[in-house]
Amino acid sequence: MLSTSLFAMLFITVCIVSLVSGILVVQNDRKSAVHQAFFALVVSLILWTLGLTMSTIASSESIAQWGYRISAFGWGNLYAILLLFILRLTNRPYRNYYLLFIPTVLMILVFGLPLGLYTYDLKFTRFGYALSTVDTFWDYIFYAYYIGYTIASVYLLFSWKTTREQKQRKQILYSLVIAFLVGSVTDVLLPALGFELPQLGPIILVVPIVLFSQALRSRNPVVVGLDSNSRYTITFIGVALYVLLSVVQVRLAVDASLLGLFNLQESTFRGIITQMQMFISIYLVLRAKRTGVIAALLVNGANLVSSLLFLLRTNSAAPIPGIISYIGVLLLVYLIMEYEQRSEWYISHMDSQRVELEQSQEKLYTMAFYDSLTNLPNRDYFIEQVDLAIAQSSKNGQLIGLLFLDFDSFKSINDTAGHATGDLVLKKIAHVLASVLDKDDVIARFGGDEFLMQIKRRKETDILQVTRQIMKALKHPIVIETEEYFLPASIGVSMYPTDGNDAETLIMNADIAMYSAKAKGKNQVVYCDEEMKEQTTKRLRLTNSLYRALDKGELYVMYQPQVDTKTRKVCGFEALVRWNNPEYGLIPPLSFIPLAEQTGLIRPIGLFVLEEACNQLVSFTSQFTERLTMSVNLSLIQLKDSRIVEKIQEILVRTDVDVSCVQIEITESANFLDEPILLQRLIELKELGLSIAIDDFGTGHSSFSRLKTYPIDQLKIDIEFVRGISTGSEKDMALIKSIIQIAKNLGIEALAEGVETEEQLQYLSEHDCDKLQGYYFSKPLEVEAIIQKNMLTPRN
Numbered sequence: 001m002l003s004t005s006l007f008a009m010l011f012i013t014v015c016i017v018s019l020v021s022g023i024l025v026v027q028n029d030r031k032s033a034v035h036q037a038f039f040a041l042v043v044s045l046i047l048w049t050l051g052l053t054m055s056t057i058a059s060s061e062s063i064a065q066w067g068y069r070i071s072a073f074g075w076g077n078l079y080a081i082l083l084l085f086i087l088r089l090t091n092r093p094y095r096n097y098y099l100l101f102i103p104t105v106l107m108i109l110v111f112g113l114p115l116g117l118y119t120y121d122l123k124f125t126r127f128g129y130a131l132s133t134v135d136t137f138w139d140y141i142f143y144a145y146y147i148g149y150t151i152a153s154v155y156l157l158f159s160w161k162t163t164r165e166q167k168q169r170k171q172i173l174y175s176l177v178i179a180f181l182v183g184s185v186t187d188v189l190l191p192a193l194g195f196e197l198p199q200l201g202p203i204i205l206v207v208p209i210v211l212f213s214q215a216l217r218s219r220n221p222v223v224v225g226l227d228s229n230s231r232y233t234i235t236f237i238g239v240a241l242y243v244l245l246s247v248v249q250v251r252l253a254v255d256a257s258l259l260g261l262f263n264l265q266e267s268t269f270r271g272i273i274t275q276m277q278m279f280i281s282i283y284l285v286l287r288a289k290r291t292g293v294i295a296a297l298l299v300n301g302a303n304l305v306s307s308l309l310f311l312l313r314t315n316s317a318a319p320i321p322g323i324i325s326y327i328g329v330l331l332l333v334y335l336i337m338e339y340e341q342r343s344e345w346y347i348s349h350m351d352s353q354r355v356e357l358e359q360s361q362e363k364l365y366t367m368a369f370y371d372s373l374t375n376l377p378n379r380d381y382f383i384e385q386v387d388l389a390i391a392q393s394s395k396n397g398q399l400i401g402l403l404f405l406d407f408d409s410f411k412s413i414n415d416t417a418g419h420a421t422g423d424l425v426l427k428k429i430a431h432v433l434a435s436v437l438d439k440d441d442v443i444a445r446f447g448g449d450e451f452l453m454q455i456k457r458r459k460e461t462d463i464l465q466v467t468r469q470i471m472k473a474l475k476h477p478i479v480i481e482t483e484e485y486f487l488p489a490s491i492g493v494s495m496y497p498t499d500g501n502d503a504e505t506l507i508m509n510a511d512i513a514m515y516s517a518k519a520k521g522k523n524q525v526v527y528c529d530e531e532m533k534e535q536t537t538k539r540l541r542l543t544n545s546l547y548r549a550l551d552k553g554e555l556y557v558m559y560q561p562q563v564d565t566k567t568r569k570v571c572g573f574e575a576l577v578r579w580n581n582p583e584y585g586l587i588p589p590l591s592f593i594p595l596a597e598q599t600g601l602i603r604p605i606g607l608f609v610l611e612e613a614c615n616q617l618v619s620f621t622s623q624f625t626e627r628l629t630m631s632v633n634l635s636l637i638q639l640k641d642s643r644i645v646e647k648i649q650e651i652l653v654r655t656d657v658d659v660s661c662v663q664i665e666i667t668e669s670a671n672f673l674d675e676p677i678l679l680q681r682l683i684e685l686k687e688l689g690l691s692i693a694i695d696d697f698g699t700g701h702s703s704f705s706r707l708k709t710y711p712i713d714q715l716k717i718d719i720e721f722v723r724g725i726s727t728g729s730e731k732d733m734a735l736i737k738s739i740i741q742i743a744k745n746l747g748i749e750a751l752a753e754g755v756e757t758e759e760q761l762q763y764l765s766e767h768d769c770d771k772l773q774g775y776y777f778s779k780p781l782e783v784e785a786i787i788q789k790n791m792l793t794p795r796n
Contacts, residue, residue: 011053014206018042018049020294021213028217037085038212044081045209048074049202056128056198064129065120069112075201076107079149085212086153090160103145110138127198135192143188150180168215175208234284234292241280274325277303281329285336293337300329371445373423374430382444382452386503389442389456390496396456400496401463402503403453404510405433405470408488408522410449417483425485428478436469452507460495467491467525490517491525499528512536538584543595545581550608555579557612558780561791562631562751562773565765570791572629573620574665574773575613576780577605597637606638607647614655614662616783621658624792631663631693639666640677645684652688659689663714667695679710686711693751697739707746715743717769719754725763726756737767744768 022042025035051071058064080100087094094100110117123132157173186200281300284292304326307319369381377385389400407429414422426449433451434443442454453470457463470491477484492513500506509528517526549555559573579587596602610632617630638644652659664685666678682692693714717739724732736752743750752764755774764772778791786792 010203011049011056014202015046015049015053016295016298017206018045018209019298020291021209023294024291025213025216034085034088035216037081037088038216041078041081041085041212042209044074044078045202045205046074047071048078050074052199052202055122055130058129061122061124061129064122067129068120068122068131069114071199072111073108075146076112077101077104078205079146080104083149083153083156086156090156090162092156103149107142107145111142125196127196130196130198131191147184150176154180168218171211172208172215175211179204179208274322278325278329278332281333282336285333289340293333296333297330300326300333304330374427374445376430376434376451377442377444379444379446379452382442382446382454383503383507385442386454386506389454390502393456393496398456398458399460399463400506401455401457401460401466402494402496402506402510403451403455403467403470404446404492404494404507404514405451405453405489406491406514406518407449408490408518410487413485417480417485421480421483424480425478425487428480429474429487432473432476432478433470436466436473452510463493463495467493471523471525488523490514490522492517492528493525494528499533508536509533539595541583542581542587542592543599545583546579546592546595546599546601549579549581550604554581555605555608556782557609557616558782559613559616559786560773560780561778561786562629562771563777565769565772570626570628570777571771572631572661572663573613573617573786574631574780575609575616575633577609578780597635600637602635602637603641606633606635607651609633610648611651611655614651614657617661618655618657619783620792621661623794625795626792627661628792629661629663629691630657631665633665633667633695636667636678639681644681645688648685648690649688660691663691663693665693665695665716682711707742707748712748714749714751714771715739716773717750717752719774722752722754722760722764722774723756725760733763736764736769740767740769743770 019042022039026039029035048071051067051069051074053067054070055064055067058067080103084094084097084100087097109115118136118138121132122129154173154177157169157176160169162169183201183204186197186204190197277300281296284296286292304323307323307326369378369384370376371378386400386402393400410422410425413425426445430443430445430451433453437443437453437455440456444452446452455463455466457466471489474487474489477486479485492510492515494500494506494509494513496506499509509532512532513526513528516532517524520526545554556578558576558578560576561570562572562574563569564571577589577593579589579592581587593602596605613630613632617628620626620628634644641647652662666682686692691713692711693716694712695716696718697715717736721732721736721739725736740750742748749770751771751773752760752769753773755761755764755772755776757776760774761772761776778789781789
């Protein structure tokens with residue numbers, strides 16, 4: 001009958017779809033207890049369905065009874081396995097799980113095994129053999145079993161507290177409840193009321209089985225999205241059509257009317273059916289992917305086995321074309337599967353390369369725009385953000401403040417605690433600074449212990465408030481292990497558009513303000529102003545001009561006389577360099593000498609002054625009768641030059657000067673800065689025949705041991721002590737007296753510089769100071785002025 005064939009086809013389709021679902025789940029993780037329980041659930045449903053298929057198409061009642069007994073092994077296990085599956089799915093602890101199967105054993109003993117405990121009262125209907133009565137004692141025991149276990153499963157799902165799998169929980173719960181209700185109506189209630197229906201439970205349960213499968217596979221992120229709901233629909237329909245064609249093919253042998261209906265020979269009709277099955281198989285493989293592959297292998301494998309059995313049983317050549325066709329389909333499925341696996345590998349490989357490329361790009365971006373130590377943006381990113389904020393400022397009407405922060409004592413942390421500790425301090429202080437700012441503000445590490453911050457506010461007072469919060473936050477120490485580190489900072493602030501129209505200019509002006517804060521005593525905030533910018537501009541221009549000052553002849557030497565205290569006659573000169581800049585006029589030495597030292601230009605300038613002074617001394621010696629000395633200042637930077645002695649010797653030889661009349665002056669503070677190098681250089685200079693003088697003595701760091709060790713010929717008493725004579729400072733006068741006495745005792749000459757009054761002259765004379773220098777006698781003069789003033793005695 002058509003109805004029995006139809007339901008047999010549906011049962012077989014349920015078996016195949018369920019088996020496909022089970023295989024897909026187990027393939028994802030074979031060791032998972034949840035997946036193993038699910039596969040056992042699928043096997044139970046398949047046994048139930050195969051038993052019903054057998055009873056539906058059975059030709060006799062005895063065969064139908066065996067079908068029902070086989071199905072009992074399926075539904076007898078199914079509800080216990082379902083409860084076990086739900087327990088494992090919801091992570092409920094249940095140690096004695098084998099106790100769940102006590103009802104299962106009872107069901108199998110009663111309904112599955114032919115022990116005479118239960119007699120199947122069957123009647124033949126249009127749907128095959130069916131039970132005529134379902135109201136025995138054992139039937140009610142079964143009802144209690146499946147209702148109790150199903151309700152327990154529903155309760156566990158309902159009380160499952162999960163957020164990650166909330167959607168899957170609802171799908172499983174609703175599908176299980178609906179399947180339970182519908183199955184109870186179709187398989188229990190309606191037959192009890194006299195309706196003739198086949199058992200629809202397996203067909204109904206295939207829906208929650210498919211949903212279970214999807215939920216389990218969605219747990220594995222590797223396989224999410226491989227099979228969607230549409231693929232299950234395609235598989236179900238495809239398998240159903242395939243089974244339908246198989247049923248038609250089987251009925252050809254028993255119902256010749258089908259051939260007459262289409263006016264075809266049997267072999268031709270079988271060939272058409274086989275080709276249609278092949279088409280369905282290929283369609284399943286191409287559209288349903290893994291689900292379709294498994295389904296195609298199962299249905300074609302089943303037909304191949306069936307055809308082989310038919311061939312062996314009948315010894316007929318009729319199934320050979322079908323056998324060849326099924327083998328061809330299986331080979332074709334394998335080839336398609338192999339091709340798709342290779343394609344998936346290539347796609348996966350390309351995806352991995354794309355991910356690696358994206359990661360590399362992200363890494364390069366991080367390296368280009370972020371500081372590796374603090375993870376803060378770097379200077380390039382900061383400039384980009386400032387320029388962007390400037391472009392948007394006209395729209396939002398916000399002020400932009402740029403803060404340049406430099407810690408005042410961070411170097412001491414590196415020097416005392418080590419650079420590793422210094423790095424930890426920087427990481428923590430970066431977090432402290434960032435915590436003060438708003439989310440729209442930008443902070444960057446400029447380099448070393450310098451940080452840049454961009455602040456956008458409505459009012460300038462709001463930006464001032466942020467700087468106060470930063471200074472307040474920096475009052476708290478940074479704690480590394482048990483040590484506390486205090487980090488006072490100087491902050492310079494520039495404002496857009498007052499202090500610049502682009503990021504570079506704003507950073508430069510904030511930097512200027514920061515250095516101004518350091519110059520004013522550190523640990524404070526200073527706003528950039530016009531005077532600062534003018535001074536910086538002037539300093540920059542002077543620095544640039546200084547590079548060409550020697551070549552352009554802008555530098556020249558003036559000479560300040562030194563007087564013998566006893567004779568009051570000129571006994572020597574100090575050579576002093578001067579710079580006449582075309583733009584700014586005469587530049588004070590205190591302004592350009594530091595620039596020369598910073599740029600390294602002090603080396604050629606110093607050698608220029610020495611050669612000019614030596615040439616002038618030779619000239620004075622040839623014109624005048626006095627034996628004069630010439631003092632030339634030498635900076636610490638020059639002394640560190642490994643070839644300085646060689647260069648000085650070349651000048652002495654080139655000018656043919658009397659070396660014993662040339663004196664090198666060094667500033668007292670240089671004595672302690674680099675003692676080994678300094679001592680070696682002075683000894684080498686002394687070996688050339690030069691005399692050595694310490695300038696500004698009494699204000700630096702000289703000690704008595706240095707006066708003994710160093711080859712010193714003269715001490716120049718600093719002007720500050722000399723001025724103390726005029727103010728009546730007893731301490732200054734006592735110090736002068738002591739310095740002169742120390743020099744006398746060590747056999748060193750004493751010279752007082754900065755002598756400006758008669759009172760100073762008298763005091764120094766009374767205490768036997770050897771030489772004097774200062775405006776009382778003369779300011780620094782050019783050579784022509786010295787000659788005009790008749791300071792020296794001409795030769796006849």
